[in-house]
Amino acid sequence: MNTAVVHVHRGGPLVALVGNPNCGKTALFNRLTGSRQKVANYAGVTVERKEGRHTTAHGKSLRVLDLPGTYSLHPRSPDERVTTEVLQGQARGEKRPDLVVCVVDATNLRRTLRLVLGVKRLGLRCVVALNMTDQATQRGLRIDADALARALGVPVVPTVAVAPQGDAALRELLAHPETWTAPPAGAPAPTPDPAQHPEGDHAAVREILQQLNLDTLLPHTATDRIDAVVLHPVAGPLLLALVLFAMFQAVFLGSEAPTAWIEAGTAWVGEQVTAWLPEGAWRSLLVDGVIAGAGGVLAFLPQILVLFFFILSLEESGYLPRAAFLLDRMMGRVGLSGRSFIPLLSSFACAIPGIMATRSITDLRDRRVTMLLAPLMTCSARLPVYALLIGAFVPERTLAGGIGLRGLVLFGLYVAGIVGAGVIAWLLKRFTRAGRQVRPLMMELPTYHWPSPRNLALGLWQRATIFIKRVGGIILVLSIALWFLASFPAPPDGATGAAIHHSLAGRLGHAMAPLFEPIGFNWQICIALVPGLAAREVAVSALGTVYALSATGDDTAQALAPLIASQWSLATALSLLAWYVFAPQCIATLAALKRETGGWRLPVAATAGLFVLAWCASFAVYRLALFLGWG
Numbered sequence: 001m002n003t004a005v006v007h008v009h010r011g012g013p014l015v016a017l018v019g020n021p022n023c024g025k026t027a028l029f030n031r032l033t034g035s036r037q038k039v040a041n042y043a044g045v046t047v048e049r050k051e052g053r054h055t056t057a058h059g060k061s062l063r064v065l066d067l068p069g070t071y072s073l074h075p076r077s078p079d080e081r082v083t084t085e086v087l088q089g090q091a092r093g094e095k096r097p098d099l100v101v102c103v104v105d106a107t108n109l110r111r112t113l114r115l116v117l118g119v120k121r122l123g124l125r126c127v128v129a130l131n132m133t134d135q136a137t138q139r140g141l142r143i144d145a146d147a148l149a150r151a152l153g154v155p156v157v158p159t160v161a162v163a164p165q166g167d168a169a170l171r172e173l174l175a176h177p178e179t180w181t182a183p184p185a186g187a188p189a190p191t192p193d194p195a196q197h198p199e200g201d202h203a204a205v206r207e208i209l210q211q212l213n214l215d216t217l218l219p220h221t222a223t224d225r226i227d228a229v230v231l232h233p234v235a236g237p238l239l240l241a242l243v244l245f246a247m248f249q250a251v252f253l254g255s256e257a258p259t260a261w262i263e264a265g266t267a268w269v270g271e272q273v274t275a276w277l278p279e280g281a282w283r284s285l286l287v288d289g290v291i292a293g294a295g296g297v298l299a300f301l302p303q304i305l306v307l308f309f310f311i312l313s314l315e316e317s318g319y320l321p322r323a324a325f326l327l328d329r330m331m332g333r334v335g336l337s338g339r340s341f342i343p344l345l346s347s348f349a350c351a352i353p354g355i356m357a358t359r360s361i362t363d364l365r366d367r368r369v370t371m372l373l374a375p376l377m378t379c380s381a382r383l384p385v386y387a388l389l390i391g392a393f394v395p396e397r398t399l400a401g402g403i404g405l406r407g408l409v410l411f412g413l414y415v416a417g418i419v420g421a422g423v424i425a426w427l428l429k430r431f432t433r434a435g436r437q438v439r440p441l442m443m444e445l446p447t448y449h450w451p452s453p454r455n456l457a458l459g460l461w462q463r464a465t466i467f468i469k470r471v472g473g474i475i476l477v478l479s480i481a482l483w484f485l486a487s488f489p490a491p492p493d494g495a496t497g498a499a500i501h502h503s504l505a506g507r508l509g510h511a512m513a514p515l516f517e518p519i520g521f522n523w524q525i526c527i528a529l530v531p532g533l534a535a536r537e538v539a540v541s542a543l544g545t546v547y548a549l550s551a552t553g554d555d556t557a558q559a560l561a562p563l564i565a566s567q568w569s570l571a572t573a574l575s576l577l578a579w580y581v582f583a584p585q586c587i588a589t590l591a592a593l594k595r596e597t598g599g600w601r602l603p604v605a606a607t608a609g610l611f612v613l614a615w616c617a618s619f620a621v622y623r624l625a626l627f628l629g630w631g
């Protein structure tokens with residue numbers, strides 16, 4: 001039978017949002033299409049093409065594309081390439097846009113108008129959304145949109161992408177039939193001829209700004225005053241250390257009460273189920289598999305939310321690129337540039353968006369090294385593992401100056417990951433030729449603004465849903481699968497001790513034990529390591545299930561933390577923490593590495609290297625702890 005592939009472009013005219021990084025394209029896209037794509041106050045947030053639908057006031061349905069920001073039509077990094085390909089009609093499975101909405105930052109016309117001239121020259125029909133007009137007005141800039149429209153030869157509408165109704169003028173324009181029927185302004189040309197135009201564009205922009213009386217530099221703003229402190233060579237780094245330190249203190253202090261409520265809630269549900277159901281496989285599955293497993297992970301939701309509250313606030317305020325600037329010198333010493341900072345910081349949420357964010361890195365070597373290091377940043381899925389072990393082994397004590405010991409240990413674990421990444425980066429710099437080049441950091445410092453409470457709340461809500469979906473999805477499935485593996489086959493008649501020893505999982509744990517015995521792991525930990533590769537948090541739920549099933553008849557059920565505190569030595573706990581600082585990333589991260597590098601070399605090398613590193617780190621920590629008498 002013959003088969004044929006037919007490419008069909010989904011219906012409706014195609015509108016593409018194009019502009020410099022951080023000018024508000026995604027915020028505008030969300031408003032037009034009702035989407036919830038990530039918006040943050042730094043360049044390079046959007047790194048791939050996103051699609052949504054907008055219905056005009058006249059009921060016409062439009063396809064809208066949000067694109068990565070770009071400074072010019074000559075792509076220098078993979079994310080910029082996405083945008084140019086779409087504009088030139090070279091993107092796979094996508095037609096050329098019927099209309100380009102050039103989003104320009106009204107507070108920075110000098111730079112952004114050049115891109116408009118470039119897009120016009122491509123022969124695409126285009127309109128300009130003069131965004132951030134609220135900030136321009138606040139800073140005393142008066143921009144005459146009509147005069148700008150005449151000078152550019154395209155319609156110009158003011159927008160405020162972050163205000164309700166802030167996109168009204170653009171909606172109106174999109175609903176107007178003339179927008180679609182008017183011939184594209186400027187002479188059509190299939191491809192831009194970059195070499196001939198930059199100088200000309202520069203002069204044209206200067207002339208337009210002169211015409212509009214906008215060619216004077218803006219006076220000092222609040223941003224400059226804040227930067228005097230934030231970028232100060234001494235105060236700056238101190239402030240950065242303080243911010244990060246406060247973040248980890250807050251993870252424990254700010255989440256105590258809600259964590260206790262969730263724990264009490266899951267314990268109560270467990271008791272009810274135990275009381276209702278007769279003893280048997282069903283009760284064990286629900287109590288030992290689902291409630292002790294997946295339910296145990298749920299208790300870490302408050303800590304994850306506190307962490308994200310900090311991350312989201314930092315992202316929205318505009319502080320992140322400053323932190324990158326402060327760390328550029330330090331990162332330079334290990335062969336990285338400040339460019340890698342934001343991808344690495346994103347990896348604290350999850351390594352996958354971190355790896356994606358490297359698309360904004362121009363240099364291929366820098367990009368590869370950053371991808372390799374991203375999994376060493378402690379992702380939020382590791383937080384439950386850390387929090388469980390810290391909760392079980394580190395006493396709740398306040399040190400001098402009101403510093404909580406648990407928060408301090410957590411901070412130390414994050415730092416250990418960062419230091420490990422630094423050492424690896426340094427080794428790569430030392431032993432690869434490309435690593436010795438010096439690359440200057442070119443990065444835009446956006447205007448500061450207060451994170452909007454609504455956006456923060458939305459961001460936290462999204463995070464909570466992602467986490468709860470994970471608990472109800474992959475974590476639940478793996479918990480149930482582990483319960484089966486740890487319950488069957490049943491022990492032979494007359495066997496003594498817990499049934500789990502005879503099960504498949506039990507046998508696997510015992511088989512793995514010799515490899516991990518030198519680093520202090522018992523067979524129960526060995527079992528938990530395996531599903532922990534699929535999703536980190538599962539290590540916690542797996543320990544919950546394994547220990548619940550390890551209990552023999554007369555043991556009473558116990559919460560996991562006090563249980564492991566009584567059964568493991570401090571040396572074992574520290575060794576397991578060291579393991580999780582370095583152990584290979586979850587399978588989804590490996591898949592992302594493969595996708596982004598287009599091959600298996602990097603993911604396989606990373607996995608093997610990290611396994612060896614994790615084992616050695618755990619060995620060193622375990623032996624040191626035994627030496628100190630913590631065995």
Ligand SMILES: Nc1nc2c(ncn2[C@@H]2O[C@H](COP(=O)(O)OP(=O)(O)OP(=O)(O)O)[C@@H](O)[C@H]2O)c(=O)[nH]1
Pocket residue numbers: 019020021022023024025026027028038039040041042043044045046047067068069070131132133134135159160161162163316449
């Ligand atoms: N005051 C004000 N802030 C805005 C406006 N539009 C966007 N912002 C803020 O500007 C920042 C950047 O917005 P994004 O929508 O992420 O910008 P983007 O153009 O998609 O950026 P990239 O994806 O990095 O290219 C965010 O902090 C927004 O909240 C506006 O009209 N007024």
Ligand SMILES: [Mg+2]
Pocket residue numbers: 025026027038039045046067068069
């Ligand atoms: Mg964006």
